Amino acid sequence: MVIHPIIADPVSEFAEEVCNGLNKPGQKELPSKYLYDEVGSRLFEVICALPEYGLTRADERLLRKHAREIVERVRGEVVVAELGSGSGKKTRWILEALSRHRPTSYYPIEISATALAMCERELADIDAISIVGCEREYLDGLLEVAARRLRGQRLLVLFLGSTIGNFDRPADISFLREMRLILEPGDALLLGTDLEKPVLQLIDAYDDPLGVTAAFNLNLLARINRELDADFVLERYAHAARFNADTRSIEMHISSACDQMVTIKKAGLSVPFQKGETIWTETSHKYSVEEVADMAEHAGFRCDAQWIDHEWPFAENLLIAE
Numbered sequence: 179m180v181i182h183p184i185i186a187d188p189v190s191e192f193a194e195e196v197c198n199g200l201n202k203p204g205q206k207e208l209p210s211k212y213l214y215d216e217v218g219s220r221l222f223e224v225i226c227a228l229p230e231y232g233l234t235r236a237d238e239r240l241l242r243k244h245a246r247e248i249v250e251r252v253r254g255e256v257v258v259a260e261l262g263s264g265s266g267k268k269t270r271w272i273l274e275a276l277s278r279h280r281p282t283s284y285y286p287i288e289i290s291a292t293a294l295a296m297c298e299r300e301l302a303d304i305d306a307i308s309i310v311g312c313e314r315e316y317l318d319g320l321l322e323v324a325a326r327r328l329r330g331q332r333l334l335v336l337f338l339g340s341t342i343g344n345f346d347r348p349a350d351i352s353f354l355r356e357m358r359l360i361l362e363p364g365d366a367l368l369l370g371t372d373l374e375k376p377v378l379q380l381i382d383a384y385d386d387p388l389g390v391t392a393a394f395n396l397n398l399l400a401r402i403n404r405e406l407d408a409d410f411v412l413e414r415y416a417h418a419a420r421f422n423a424d425t426r427s428i429e430m431h432i433s434s435a436c437d438q439m440v441t442i443k444k445a446g447l448s449v450p451f452q453k454g455e456t457i458w459t460e461t462s463h464k465y466s467v468e469e470v471a472d473m474a475e476h477a478g479f480r481c482d483a484q485w486i487d488h489e490w491p492f493a494e495n496l497l498i499a500e
């Protein structure tokens with residue numbers, strides 16, 4: 179019988195996942211969610227402003243341009259839930275368009291209390307919107323919002339910024355399916371997806387000349403040093419961004435510059451690294467427009483409309499639960 183320990187605190191959960199990832203036979207891995215501690219979240223905000231990384235600006239352009247049309251497609255009284263609201267900046271366009279016609283409740287769902295507070299401050303001036311922050315994991319938070327809605331209210335879920343692309347394939351479809359199970363027919367999901375583009379453009383976006391993405395990636399090792407009492411010497415590692423043509427994804431790796439040994443005290447672990455060996459830290463899938471519609475259908479949604487940015491290929495997809 180396999181006995182799984184009950185994980186009581188976030189440090190031991192982090193230690194356990196680091197231990198599993200670095201002990202993996204073959205390719206070493208670390209979960210990308212750990213890139214976002216306070217330093218990582220701030221670095222990510224800077225990435226979003228880099229000229230080479232057009233994703234966030236494309237997402238925002240589409241929402242600014244089409245917010246009205248998007249909300250008009252979702253009829254009746256609407257409750258908005260956003261998975262991973264971040265600062266809430268992009269959401270403003272949708273909430274302003276909605277609040278022109280009807281009072282609306284907005285539930286940002288975030289595991290970071292700091293991000294929730296930022297988002298509440300950013301959007302507090304929009305009249306006719308009541309904001310209730312929900313400090314939970316995505317699906318737990320969504321379950322809670324769904325349970326609170328009143329009869330006849332529709333849910334509009336926002337999952338922006340192509341965060342869906344950071345799930346492994348086919349975990350993205352499973353996630354959409356789980357989300358669909360929480361929703362009722364007629365509820366809507368606005369899903370942002372980054373689209374395929376030339377490989378060199380992608381490499382520049384994920385390995386920018388200023389080195390912000392490199393710092394974002396290497397901060398994961400620094401975080402392990404800080405929180406798990408490890409002795410990674412950061413100068414002996416390098417950031418690498420690779421395009422995987424089979425999966426049509428950009429992968430971020432951390433590559434070891436020499437043969438070396440690392441000790442992570444709070445994980446009770448010593449790990450050898452060979453020169454050139456990498457830790458895989460993130461996948462960012464690039465979709466085709468048809469693929470998104472297909473994926474939606476497999477998860478129990480109908481693709482109602484898609485808006486595409488041609489400056490930086492990106493799609494906003496309005497999916498309706500069937």
Ligand code: AVI
Pocket residue numbers: 225233339340341343344383384391460461462
């Ligand atoms: C959050 N996510 C959609 C970003 C992406 O593009 O996959 C994370 C990121 N990683 C490096 N740069 C940006």
